[in-house]
Amino acid sequence: MGRVTxxxxxxxxxxxxxxxxxxTLVAEEPLEIRLDGKPLAVTMRTPGDDFxxxxxxxxxxxxxxxxxxxxxxxxxxxxARDEDGASTYNTVDVRLAPHVPxxxxxxxxxxxxxTSSCGLCGKASLEAVRTxxxxxxxGDRPRGISTELLARLPDRLRxxxxxxxxxxxxxxxxxxxxxxxxxDIREDVGRHNAVDKLVGRAAQRGAxxxxxxxxxxxxxxxxxxxxxxxxxxxxxxxxxxxxSSLAVDLAEETGLTLIGFLRGTSMNIYAGSHRLDLPVGxx
Numbered sequence: 001m002g003r004v005t006x007x008x009x010x011x012x013x014x015x016x017x018x019x020x021x022x023x024t025l026v027a028e029e030p031l032e033i034r035l036d037g038k039p040l041a042v043t044m045r046t047p048g049d050d051f052x053x054x055x056x057x058x059x060x061x062x063x064x065x066x067x068x069x070x071x072x073x074x075x076x077x078x079x080a081r082d083e084d085g086a087s088t089y090n091t092v093d094v095r096l097a098p099h100v101p102x103x104x105x106x107x108x109x110x111x112x113x114x115t116s117s118c119g120l121c122g123k124a125s126l127e128a129v130r131t132x133x134x135x136x137x138x139g140d141r142p143r144g145i146s147t148e149l150l151a152r153l154p155d156r157l158r159x160x161x162x163x164x165x166x167x168x169x170x171x172x173x174x175x176x177x178x179x180x181x182x183x184d185i186r187e188d189v190g191r192h193n194a195v196d197k198l199v200g201r202a203a204q205r206g207a208x209x210x211x212x213x214x215x216x217x218x219x220x221x222x223x224x225x226x227x228x229x230x231x232x233x234x235x236x237x238x239x240x241x242x243x244s245s246l247a248v249d250l251a252e253e254t255g256l257t258l259i260g261f262l263r264g265t266s267m268n269i270y271a272g273s274h275r276l277d278l279p280v281g282x283x
Contacts, residue, residue, distance in 0.1 A: 003027050003029070003047040003048070003089075004026070004027055004046055004047060004048050005024050005025065005026060005027055006024075006025050006027050007022045007023070007024060007025070008022065008023055008025055009021070009022055009023070010022070010023040026046055026170050026189055027046055027047055027189075028044055028045070028046065028189045029044070029045065029046075029047055029088075029090055030042050030043070030044055030045075030090055031043055031044075031045045031047075031050055031053065031054075031090055031091070031092065032090065032091040032092070033053075033054050033057060033092055033094065034077065034091065034092065034093040034094065035058075035063075035093075035094050035096070035102075035103075035105065036093070036094070036095055036096055036102060037093060038105050040105060041057065043057075043190065043192075043193060044189065044190060045188055045189060045190055045193045046170065046187065046188045046189045046190075046193070047089070047090075049186060049197040049200070049201065050076075050089070050092055051074040051092065051200070051204075052186075052196075052197045052198075052200030052201045052203075052204060053188075053193055053196050053197050053200055054074055054092050054094050054200065055067040055071060055074065055094070055199075055200035055203045055204060056195070056196030056197055056198065056199035056200030056201075056203065056228075056232075057196050057200070058071075058094060059196075059199050059200065059203050059208065059231055059232060060195075060196060060199065060224075060227065060228045060231050060232075061103075061231075062133075062134070062231065063096075063100070063103050064096070064100060064203070065134045065203075065208060066203055066206055066208055067200065067203035067204045067206075068203070068204060068205070068206045069097065069206070070096065070097050070099075070100045071094060071095070071096060071097060072095045072096060072097045072098070073094075073095045074092055074093070074094050074095070075092065075093055075095070076089050076091065076092055076093075077091040077092065077093050133230050133231055133233075133254065134209070134231070134233075135208075135209040135211075135233040136254075136255075137230065137233065137235045137254055137255040137256055138211055138235065139255055139274065141211050141212060141235060142178040142212055142235065142236075142275060143274070143275050143277075144178075144275075144276075144277045145178055145214070145236065145275055145276050145277060146276075146277045147265070147267065147276065147277070147278060147279060148265075149179070149180045150238060150259065150262060150267060150276075151262070151264060151265045151267070152180060153174075153176060153180070153214070153216045153238060153262065154216070154240050154262055154263065154264075156174075156176075156180070156182060157172055157174045157185065157216050157218060158172075158218075160172075160174065160182060160185045161185070161187055161218075170187040170188065170189060170194075171187065171188060171189070171190065171191040171193075171194050171217070171218050171219055172185060172186070172187045172194055172217070172218040173185070173186055173191070173194035173195045173197075173198050173215065173216070173217045173218070174186075174198070174215075174216045175198055175202075175210065175213045175214070175215060175216075175234075176213065176214040176216060177212065177213065177214070178212055178214065183213060184198055184201060184202070185198075186198050186201070191217060191218070191219045191220075191222075191225065192222075192224055192225065192228070194217070195215070195217065195225055195228045195229075196228065198215070199228060199231075199232045202232065208232055208233060209232060209233020209234075210232050210233050210234045211233050211235065213234050213235075213236075214234075214235075214236040214237075214238060215229050215234045215236065215237045215238070216238045216239075216262075217237070217238070217239045217240070218239075218240055219239065219240065219241050220239055220241040220242050220243065220244070220260075221237055221238075221239035221241070221242070221243035221244070221247050221258060221260055222243075222244050222247055223244050223246035223247045223250060225237065225239075225247070226243070226246075226247040226250045226251055226256060226258065227250060229256060230250065230254045230256055234256075235255070235256065235257060235272075235275065236256070236257040236259070236272070236275060237251070237256060237257070237258050237259070238259040238260075238262050238267075239259065239260050239261075239262065240261070240262055240263060241260065241261065242260050242261060243258055243260045243270055247270075248270045248271060251270060251271035251272060252271045255272060256271060256272055257269075257271065257272030257273070257274075257275045257276070258270045258271045258272060
């Protein structure tokens, strides 16, 4: 796992018995994202897929639409070194392609620091994150998604979380096809980072917008995650926990299908039910 996990001693108490043993923990380190050499943001993340994380972040902020066309290069900054002189691999510089207009850093920066639990911390105002989406969500794509298919997604997501099995401390985000095929999955200590890594990997492949993808997340559906889905052209967002009121508002405004409390055969559909093949009920 490399820097994804680390080992620490722990005193364990089990049914009155005390023992000491090493425990596997998920790694958490800062990543500074620079844009054409200028500091843009710092996020606490699980190392790995750092270039995809940076690309996905810029997609979510409306700076780029395709990493293969809009980004000239992403590199680790050699100047970022530890006290022993070794590279920390904790600073990346994204160099935009010549045709991409340089955004105003002041409108994007998150006051240099964000935390792994709240990607919006440091934003000057809520309006600053209501960026204009490059793609409109197609009201007719996809349709006929069954609740039976949705009910299988949490277990498929959990079953694909390899690092979670070792640490128990990671969020996950996955892309599924409308037929339930697992397309990609990323894990990270920050739920917003996991989504950015997914979106960034798709951007690197030139696969945006993700018009025929379902995004499944292991936690709650915050406004920011809903925004990331919209900015990537993802029409369906499902979460095992609750959405926020702003996430529901954004879903209704943009045509995003938003599903919360997806656990077994139970779920709440907060917006965009037209894409789903719902069972006939008496409710």
